[in-house]
Amino acid sequence: MIRAVPVGAGHYLPENIVTNDELAKTVDTSDEWIRARTGIGQRHIAADDQLTSDLGIAAAQDALKNAGLTAADIDAIVLATSTPDQTFPSTATKIQAGLGMKHGFAFDVQAVCAGFAYALVTANSLITSGQAKRILVIGAETFSRILDWEDRTTSVLFGDGAGALILEAQTGTGASDDRGILACELQSDGTYNDLLYVDGGVSSTQTSGKLRMQGQEVFKHAVAKLAASGHAALDRAGIAASDVDWVVPHQANLRIIKSTVKKMGLSMDKVILTVQDHGNTSAASIPLAISVGAKQGKFNQGDLILTEAIGGGLAWGAVVFRW
Structure with a gap:
């Protein structure tokens, strides 16, 4: 495989x-x-x-x-x-x-x-x-x-x-101890468009627009949807949450990260955090955090890593892979 x-x-x-x-x-x-x-x-x-x-x-x-x-x-x-x-x-x-x-x-x-x-x-x-x-x-x-x-x-x-x-x-052998991507979960729901969006666009205003967000509503959806997608990806891989070595979440907000990790029954000791230094870099935040973690020597070959993110759309998802 x-x-x-x-x-x-x-x-x-x-x-x-x-x-x-x-x-x-x-x-x-x-x-x-x-x-x-x-x-x-x-x-x-x-x-x-x-x-x-x-x-x-x-x-x-x-x-x-x-x-x-x-x-x-x-x-x-x-x-x-x-x-x-x-x-x-x-x-x-x-x-x-x-x-x-x-x-x-x-x-x-x-x-x-x-x-x-x-x-x-x-x-x-x-x-x-x-x-x-x-x-x-x-x-x-x-x-x-x-x-x-x-x-x-x-x-x-x-x-x-x-x-x-x-x-x-x-x-690989096709087993859950293979290195590489083991399982993925993607979701979106366009009915939540107005929770996080940019008020411009080529076919609407012919401008790039500015970012607009209903922060409390995004927070409410983020924790539930991130935890659910994380568990779904782990289930597809046939792996228990307790087997996760590292969580590399989207670095949007420390409170969202803590709440999601708690909801999944995981420890913050397993989380790579960069939000304090970089803020929310949107699509760049997960690979940034992966690179920082790697450069700090935190990942060992074979470590099980869970990544998860949510953004405008709403669109969200999770990926499970072995380093």
Whole structure:
């Protein structure tokens, strides 16, 4: 049986760091207020001349270095982003060009904060079907470009960044102790569109728009749906929650993470946390956290990892894999 096995991870964060205290100078908020409600202490903001593709290229290069590979070894790029460089072509093709790739294929996936889970599932299908042997799966965002900086309920939450994971086709036995992606669970419900959205678009306003969110409603849905999708993915893999070595959740809000982990009967000791340093980087948050965890030496070969995310749509999902 062919498995999609992680063989390298990398990330990139813009140099400009904006602390809570700095935000408090321009919006009615405080470090104490932000930390108490979100767990966020700072976030990285892209420079004016930095595009989403620039962040994605840097993360991809870091992942390639980590894996001991070059762009010539990659068959495809799947990019999760809600903040593309252009309406078209895909930002993934710009990353492909930036890496010097003139072969293979590249495309974007859009599921907002759940984007990386959707991208992982897509890449897994391409690998297990034999369409590609090695895929760069990237999450990259410049959410600072779509924030209303006068809205203290949203502007304090998000940051910019990119993370990348390289998946490689390897032969497994089909058992739950195989390395690689073991099971996935994806869901969406468009009736919740107004809970988290951007008030612009090509066919509606011909503008990029600004992010709008009903925070309490999103919180309510997030905990229940994340826990349910996590359990569903584990059930598909035939694995108990108690067997999970690490949880790498979407880094949206520390209270959401804690509540979801508790609902699943897991310990926070098993959670990779970066939200305090990066804020919510949307589709980039899971690969960023994976890369940080890997660089810190937390993952051992064979460790069982659960990732889960929810975003606008609402769209949500979970992926279970062995390192």
